[in-house]
Amino acid sequence: MSRKSRILVVVVLVGAAVALGLVLHGRSTNAGSAAHGSQGGRAWGAAAGQGQAITVAVGQAGHADVPVTLTALGTVVANASVTVTTRVAGQLEQVFFTEGQRVKKGQLLAQIDPRPYQATLDQYRGDLAQNQAQLKSAQLTLERYRRLVAKDSLAKQELDTQVATVGQYQGAVQADQAQIAAAQLNLQYARIMAPLEGYVGLRLVDPGNYLAAGDTTGLVSITQTDPIAVTFSLPQATLASLLPKVRQGQALPVTALGQLDGTTLADGALKFISNEIDTSTGSLKLKAVFANPEEKLYPNQFVNVRLQTDTLKNAVVVPAAAVQLSSDGSFVYVVGADDRVQRRSVTAGPALGERLAITQGLAGDERVVIRGIDHLRDGAQVRVEGAPAADARR
Template sequence: MIITFGRPYRMKTHSVSKIKWRNVILLLVLVLLIVFLVYYFFFRHAAGDGRGKPGMDLATPVHSGVARQADVPEYLSALGTVVANATVTVTSRVDGQLMAVYFTEGQQVAKGQLLAQIDPRSYQATLEQYQGSLAQNQALLKSAQLTLARYKTLYAQDSLARQDLDTQTATVGQYLGAIKADQAQIDAAKLDLEYARITAPLSGRAGLRLVDPGNMVHSSDTTGIVTITQTQPIAATFSVPQVYLQTLLQALRQGNGLPATAIDQDGVTVLAQGKLNFISNQIDSDTGSIKLKAIFDNKDERLYPNQFVNIRLQTGTLAKATVIPAQALQLSSDGDFVYIIKPDNTVARQAVKTGPTFGDDMQAILSGVAPDDRVVTEGIDRLKTGSKVSVVNSAPVGTAAPVPEKARDAAGSPEHKAIQNKSVTAQ
């Protein structure tokens, strides 16, 4: 009994001891692995960016740009609506049957072009009637004038009474009046014949035909035959806050048309260039805005009546303003700021006051940055005041790239593919 139960008991004690040592070894290996990972990912990674061991001062690589001076245009942006410069409903000025139509719907027509023909036969007959009456009265006038000449001779010989001479003189005058009346009727008949040929009163694009040939038309009709809209030139109306009223008035009073640019509804493509030439004579009391109208040549007809567009109006120019690359400007809860690179390659955070955008990638700075200052454009995330930096692309001070030609254009060039941010007059 003792031998049978003793062996299993000694074997169980040996197995438990072996398992304990195995767990201890695994635990030690795990601790060593954790220590190694902490050392590798913390100390070495921190040392790589200069934030590991105390006393290390490794420079952060950054890209930079140089501030420079330029004349920066100031813009107002508003949503506008394209309107036809003139719209005319072509109606008949005489009564008659519409015989033919000589235009195609949607066709570009020229001023004076024949559009339609009304039956002219009745007006031609009336004209001939008045011409016959004129010929008759002209013959009677000639006879009366000859008789008057004889009467004057007889009266001079004291062979005719004064009353007969006066009567004949009045007869001549009567026929002269009849001839003038006949001539006026002839002119009116010719005008009716001219009105029977309906022509375009202005150049523009014809709309849909409102009356078909064969119908009777009357001078009292209000529907008309067709509507013509003038699209070359074309206008765009828009409104701006009344605070800019005096700025606009001063420019217009001096005879300086303000350049205006029409941009598509998405704010991407420049459609046309024009000028502001009209300002409303009163302020809208409901919105506190003033209504404006700009005119565009629209040679390529990229603007169409009732089209919605973005209008960018140049109101002035900031002369010799300081400009920096737009990517250098940073936003925070404290306001706008940039990092300026000092001569010792350390950076300082500098608060700035911004102006209008300039070109596609430049930003005007009203205060906080001086010309020739170097500013950080990339690698800003890990910087703070006093951080050491290594500039990898810095251009020599004062050798910045030339100002883009399109940015200097006061009205904005057609190459611009993005609408500028709303710019305000420098305060």
């Protein structure tokens, strides 16, 4: 055998020996691990069989008045919006407002040339003075005729004619007074006043233009923002609970909330409920009115609406974290005096901040588990966080 052949045989033998050693070592290690795992499993089973306490955090059930609310998306609308138009014809002389200005009810907005209406008023006053003088003269003549008829010195026919003449002048005086009132009204209409308090928009007509009575374009629009309204819709299923209260005149509280941060923008009351259901959406339209002195609500703004329909008096409330949901419904773990838990089915009601109302299943003086629920089962022994150990208590 050559030298190279002998070296090759030696290398093969050494490799085989190393491989055999690794196999034997692996079997020994696996056997040791299996034995250790078996001992660990028996130890875990023994600990479980001893009913080792599970650490949990608990909360206390209590009582509180819980509002029953409905939520919806609402749109802010002006409580009133008016397009100011002229009621008499004439040239627009002056405008006494600036665009975007807040005006008060009755404030002078514009002046139409009053001279034609003043002249008409003066004419009617002159006619009245003339007819009043003729009436006075006719009345004096009537008194004289009555004395003459009493002395049988005048024919009764002339007396009757004079009575009719007095009536004629009385009618003329009344007509003149009515014409004067109409002329005064037209003169008043030449001064255009704000019909409500609010903000004016863009001026639609400049001074110098001729305005015609009944022109629908108008001079300017005024939008009332205090008070202001919010319209929103609710499903038709809410009608049964809402309608009786609204018909009885109850002012149901409504809160407008910001869409981004949920902050309270304004508090108001429900004032209107639609007289029909929208068949395309199956919803009911409602309107609430809010005081808005700080202008936190603005026309066409989107807000969240919370409508309070009722209040659960002295209801049982628990931390929301205590209520769990399963295929059988909602449940909580109640901690007994012996620090064992009982799984109890409950009926959850409306929320009150971070607490939930419980309408069935709990009394108001029980402890409920709020953390560590995942490891619990009915009857499990627990240790409450922060409470002394059982040995220490003994």
